[in-house]
Amino acid sequence: MKVILQADVKKVGAKGEVVEVSDGYGRNYLLPRKLAVEANAANLNTAKVRAESKARKAQQEADEAKLLGAQLEKISVKVPVRIGKDGKLFGSVSGSDVAKALKDSHSLNVDKRKISIQGDVTGAGVYDAVIKLHPEVTTKIKVEVVES
DSSP: OEEEESSOBTTTBOTTOEEEOOHHHIIIIITTTTSEEEOOHHHHHHHHHHHHHHHHHHHHHHHHHHHHHHHHHTOEEEEEEOBOTTSOBSSOOOHHHHHHHHHHHHOOOOOGGGEEESSOOOSSEEEEEEEEEETTEEEEEEEEEEEO
16 A cells, blocks of 8 residues: 655654555554555645645755855854953853854844854954854854953
């Protein structure tokens, strides 16, 4: 029996896939629990349209991430921190500090969990931060740590 999965089913397939299952498993488990629908012509057309729409949306998100990445590459951000007499930081500089500086200075909203600063921030200076905008798109920005 061919069915179109409506949800991820362990050891069978992912949502939207057309899979071949035994008649009993399909009729007695998948169909009553609405985990799948029978793969007739109308349902196959609906599944095809959904797959195309999903692919188009994913491509659009990737394109938007590339545009934002191109904008971010041109940007440098200043992060003010407290620095002691010997030149060492009080605390640390994290992704949330960089995200806040991006929002304040350039009005760009970037998730703080997607920002990672390369190397250890030990004092004032310029550091690289990597921002993962999309699974396929990463970009680097310059972060200047200055004394407040």
